[in-house]
Amino acid sequence: MDALPGLPFDNSYAKLPERFYARLAPTPVAAPRLVKLNEALALRLGLDPQALASAEGVEMLAGNRVAPGSEPIALAYAGHQFGNFVPQLGDGRAILLGEVVDRDGRRRDIQLKGSGPTPFSRNGDGRAAVGPVLREYIVSEAMAALGVPTTRSLAAVTTGEPIWRDGELPGAVLTRVASSHVRVGTFQFFAARRDTEALRLLAEHVIARHYPEAREAAEPYRALFEAVIARQASLVAQWLLVGFIHGVMNTDNCSIAGETIDYGPCAFMDAYNPETVFSSIDQQGRYAYAHQPGIAHWNLARFGETLLPLLADDSDKALAIANEALGTFRDRYVGALTGGLRRKLGLFTEEAGDSALAQDLLNAMTDGLADFTLTFRRLGDAAADPAADAEVRRLFANKPDSFDVWLPRWRERLAREPQDGASRRAAMHAANPLYIPRNHRVELALAAAAEREDYGPFEELLAVLAKPFEERPEFAAYAEPAPADQGVYRTFCGT
Known part of the structure; x- marks a missing residue:
């Protein structure tokens, strides 16, 4: 095998005991073809885009070639799925190739998703279709441009092989980049087995990798828990501030690093409604837009349960420590959300009535079916x-008088702000995107790719979403909600 340049692997997770993962290589595919390479991300990772786009690089991105220094593993984890605990899930269709340290000194996982079956596949084929792969590419890169912590997409490769879901679909592999792939479910895997040694090793790994400041604390594992709570509270607030609905907030999709991970049945709202659900598998609305903060709190409680043996030898004391830490979530979340809503409304000083002002606008948007x-x-x-x-006002087509009632209150509040109008407009436009991954635009791009191998709409959508706050008249149509005959009301997981 020829050496593949530009992949300076520096692996740490693979040095943990073998019960943390299964060692195996990706399953080769018939005819890999590069669809998209994120050259800017490659450069930030210290990788050579030309090497990745070469025939040898595409072979690696498809899983046909294992690059020198790679230690391919499928990670073990458990998880609560829609509230029901499954003691073993694991990477059923993903393989971690290894880790690199980027140009900013941050450690990053490089993982193939859709790279074939693993010991955790549970009779699945381990593959992915081109539609879900491109959806994750589009939405994860849009989230990054919006400033929301997220996994990233490095490359998408088609396999030249069909896969079967409801029918025959073209196969693809996504190369995903993450701060790590440790999840709440990773801790749950070992807690379910009462493997306290593994929990301690995992906690130490996470502290070293993500929260080194916790090592200096008087109670390092409590500090770890509190740091994860803080990141999750901030993350979910950011989701709500851009109208994002994850769709499947199971504990195995809750990143310990505080990144958005696993873009299955996710979507962005058009008309505001706090009960919005898009996922076809979320029949009861467990993961609706407005339920996401409560679910994040619930997931963190499950994380706290796994840490109990590390928090204190006495079980009652450990539980008290965990509950006290968990009690900080609400204030952190509310603070992050309120601060974000102030920025969205052009308010840069704090007044007691600001939360009510923002909530009353949201209520009016619900009544008016406003975008x-x-x-x-x-x-x-x-x-x-x-x-x-x-x-x-035109956006409140269903009930414009609800906006009329709210508007004078906002004007009165703005009058107590120090900025001039132009400065306030610029600041608000920096907080309020014009372009998001509108569901109908995403679906049109995916259909063109899957049905006609036309990647033009995918490329144009990526170009629009790369600068979500910058108004560009030539892309004005991308800012508009779906026409009545193109509304997308259900999203699907793709597994």
């Missing part, structure tokens, strides 16, 4: 010029 993204974006224009109020 979430466009309402906040157009408020930025209205902040600079009251003549733009009419453009905001």
Whole structure:
């Protein structure tokens, strides 16, 4: 095998005991073809884009070739899925190739998703279709551009092989980059087996990798728990501030690093409604938009349960420590959300009534069926010029008087802010994106790729979403909600 340059693996997880993973190579595919390479991300990782795009590089990205220094493993984890505990899940269709240290000194996992069956596949084929692969590429890169912590997409490769779901679909492999792939479910895997030694090793690994400041604390494992709580509280607040619905917030999809991970049945809201659900498998609305903070708290409680043997020798004391730490979640989340809503409304000082002002706007948006993204974006224009109020009002087509009642209160509040109109507009536009991955646009791009091997719509959508806050007249149509005959109401997991 020729050496593949530009992959300076420096693996740490593979040095943990073998019960943490299964060692195996990806399953080769028939005819790999590079669809998309994230050259900017490759450079940040210290990788050579030309090497990755070469024939040898594409072989590696498809799983046909194991690069020197790679130690391919499928990770073991458990998880609560829709509230039901499954003691062993694991990477059923993903293989961690290894870790690199990027140009900023941060450690990053490089993982293939859709790279064939593993010991955790549970009779699945371990493969992925091109649609879900491109969906994760689009949405994860959009989230990164929006400033939301997320896994990233390095490459998408088609396999030249069909896979079968409801019918025959073209296969593909995604190369995913993450701060790590340790999940709440990873801790649950060992807690379910009462393997305290493994829990301690895993906690030490996470502290060293993600939370080194916890090592200096008087109670390192409590500090770890509190740090994870803080990151999750901030993350979920950021989801709500951009109208994002994860769709499947199981504990195996809850990253210890505080990144958004696993873009299966995810979507962004058009018309604001706190009970919005897109996932076809979420029949009871467990993971609806407004339920996400409560589910994050629930997932963190499950994480706290796994840490009890590490928090104190006495079980009652350990439980008290965990509950006290968990009690910080709400204030952290509310603080992050309230601060974000202030920025979205052009408020840069704090007043006691700001939360109520924001909530009353959201209530009016629900009544008026107003578009979430466009309402906040157009408020930025209205902040600079009251003549733009009419453009905001048009979004409340179902009940415009609800906006009429709210508007004077906002104007009165803005009058107590120090900025001039132009400065406020610029600040609000920096907080309120114009372009998000509108569901109908994503679906059109995926259909063109899967049905016609036309990747033009995919490439154009990526170009639009790369600069979500920058208005570009040539892409004006991408800011608009779906026409009535193109609404997408269900998303699917793709497994």
